[in-house]
Amino acid sequence: MIPLLLLVMKLLFCRQSAGDEFLIRVTTNHLSLQEVMRELEDDSAGALSIFMGNVRNRGRYGNVSEIYYEAYSEMAEEKMREIENEAQTKWAIKKLVAIHRIGNLKVGETSIIIGVSSEHRNEAFEACKYIINNVKTRVPIWKKEITDESQKWTDGILLE
Amino acid sequence: MRSDIPDNDKIKVRLFANLRELVGEREITITVPGGVTVSYLNNEILNKYPQLKSFSNKFVTSVNCKVTTDDTVITSSDEIALLPPVSGG
Numbered sequence: 001m002i003p004l005l006l007l008v009m010k011l012l013f014c015r016q017s018a019g020d021e022f023l024i025r026v027t028t029n030h031l032s033l034q035e036v037m038r039e040l041e042d043d044s045a046g047a048l049s050i051f052m053g054n055v056r057n058r059g060r061y062g063n064v065s066e067i068y069y070e071a072y073s074e075m076a077e078e079k080m081r082e083i084e085n086e087a088q089t090k091w092a093i094k095k096l097v098a099i100h101r102i103g104n105l106k107v108g109e110t111s112i113i114i115g116v117s118s119e120h121r122n123e124a125f126e127a128c129k130y131i132i133n134n135v136k137t138r139v140p141i142w143k144k145e146i147t148d149e150s151q152k153w154t155d156g157i158l159l160e
Numbered sequence: 161m162r163s164d165i166p167d168n169d170k171i172k173v174r175l176f177a178n179l180r181e182l183v184g185e186r187e188i189t190i191t192v193p194g195g196v197t198v199s200y201l202n203n204e205i206l207n208k209y210p211q212l213k214s215f216s217n218k219f220v221t222s223v224n225c226k227v228t229t230d231d232t233v234i235t236s237s238d239e240i241a242l243l244p245p246v247s248g249g
Contacts, residue, residue, distance in 0.1 A: 053249050069248065070177055072241055075225040076248075100248060112249055132249065140222075140241075141248025142177035153178045156247030159220050159227045 023097045024080045026073040026141075031110045036097045045094040045117035049124035051132045053112040055105045060154060062147040069102040069111060072140040076100065083134040087116075090130065091123040098131060100141060111143075167194045171201060171234060174241040179219060182211045198223065199230035201240070219244045 023039050033052070040048055055067050080098050087093060097115040105111055114131050118124040137157045144153045171190045175183055190204050198221045206213050220227050222241045223234060234240060 070180075071248070072174070072176055072222075072225075072243065075222060075241070078225050136249035137246070139248050140176070140243050140246055142244065143247050144177070153244070154247040156245035158218070158245045159222075159243055 022084055024077055024084065025099045026071045026076050027099060027101055028103045031099055031101050031113050033113065036113050036115045039097045040095045040115045040117040042094045042117050044119065046119055047121040047124040048117045049128040051114040051128050052110050054110050055107050057107045059145040061145050061150055061152050064107060064145050064147055066104050066106045066146045068104050068144040068146060070142045071102045076139045076141055079139045080135060083131055083138060087127045087130050091118065091127045093118050093123060093127055169194050169236040171236055171240060173205065176241065177244050179212060179215065179242050179244055183209050195233055197230060198228055198232045198234060201234060
């Protein structure tokens with residue numbers, strides 16, 4: 001009985017359900033802008049801001065052919081939820097989407113989409129910027145740059 | 161059984177990115193006395209996997225998805241992970 005209770009507690013610690021207006025996910029699937037746009041649809045929202053992060057051909061270690069992304073998915077989704085809750089307290093957000101892709105991504109492919117809808121544009125712009133800036137520094141996701149000459153993990157920021 | 165001798169705990173530790181590659185495993189198991197701290201666990205990990213020693217100040221430890229301090233007491237039911245500097249997005 002006690003081990004079962006501990007397991008339930010662990011699942012609760014690592015996975016909390018998001019509200020209906022929040023879509024947060026770490027996935028190995030290709031990211032779809034159309035899917036994100038559908039999720040953000042809201043007749044009361046006059047503004048919709050989207051950030052897309054793509055793999056570029058020039059990295060820290062040379063000409064990139066692809067990037068390998070790895071995540072501690074359970075914690076990553078929890079941290080993304082935490083960041084989006086912060087954004088929701090700062091700005092009047094209608095709907096919100098944050099999806100990060102992991103695995104091997106080629107140049108030009110999309111690694112992350114952040115989408116925010118709100119009544120007016122300022123909230124959508126600011127919230128979108130806040131979320132991507134914090135995802136890059138607070139979420140346990142790592143990337144390895146693969147070039148013709150090398151495969152190197154990118155230096156990053158130590159979590160606090 | 162003598163009550164002053166703590167039982168051993170088998171602690172499972174998840175590894176990511178360069179740490180996972182250096183060890184060659186996604187998850188390792190470390191046997192420690194019951195009631196030890198994160199600091200004790202990390203020392204045991206570095207003794208068992210000396211290839212991680214030069215990275216000892218380049219990772220943090222999470223317990224149940226929260227970055228934690230060295231003096232946090234752990235048990236075998238906790239989900240523990242070593243997290244190198246992050247670089248997502």
